[in-house]
Amino acid sequence: MATRFEFVLHGSNPATLRAAAEEALDEVDRIENLLSLYRPHTDIARLNAGAALAPVRVLPETFRLLQRAVELSRATGGAFDVTAGALVRAWGFLGGSGAEAQAEAVAAARACVGCDLLELSVADFSVRFRRDGVLVDLGSIGKGYALDRAAELLREAGVSSALLHGGTSTVISVGTPPDASAWTIALPRGGTIELRDESLSVSAGWGKSFRDAAGQERGHVLDPRTGEPVLANRVAAVVALSATDSDALSTAALLADPPALERLRQVFPAVRFLEGDERPPPS
Helix, strand or coil, rough: CCEEEEEEEECCCHHHHHHHHHHHHHHHHHHHHHHHCCCCCHHHHHHHHHHHCEECCCCCCHHHHHHHHHHHHHHCCCCCCCCEEHHHHHHCCCCCCCCCCCCCHHHHHHCCHHHEEEECCCCCCEEEEEECCCEEECHHHHHHHHHEEEEEEEECCCEEEEEEEEECCCEEECCCCCCCEEEEEECCCCCCCECCEEEEEECCCCCEEEECCCCEEEEEEEEECCCCEEEECCEEEEEEHHHHHHHHHHHHHHHCHHHHHHHHHHHHHHEEEEEECCCCCCC
């Protein structure tokens, strides 16, 4: 995840609130040590190192999250896909700010993308890649999952009013603030939205980007179906009960044209999909 997490908690006992917040932040760090692509001994690092050669057993928690990622990939028609890591690498976004990719490299990466390349065995919580070159990256869903877990721990500790964010792009609310009926959150394209025990995720093309041969600014979100990076001036926001789901679905919404966005609304009727924005990103 490699991002900043911040929590705001309300209550009458500061010591209790601090203890609950520290436990929740420890949980975020635990999940980083479970899912990070970059730390060498995480479940995901072990999968990427060995699952093309033989099944790799992972913790049940990791396995269930991969199952949910596959479900979301299928429900979004492949717009969200945690196997897009090969494309991220091909376009220079794996640890970099991106660069024009050769057509041959993109074609080779696309052949390694698709949740159908993951073989999940419920019997022993093992995962096998059906071909070499598959690269699983849970960065598009791990932050939301960490916030879901942190919010769950806060509720178990008796916290009834809190707002949590990861990297400012995903926010989850617990209850309501003490002086209002909902948490009011500013949106990047202007305006606000109210959250009550919900999560808001924003996906955007700006941040890490480069200018392609045609002079267009291309962002770090890759379309698994085409292999192409999104235009950097795109942004989409999604509100859902789960931050895990809102993270995944904001990525899918970012890549959706109007008909595809309408299909997402039909598949996920309880989710609020906010329209994408094509104005220049903030400087």
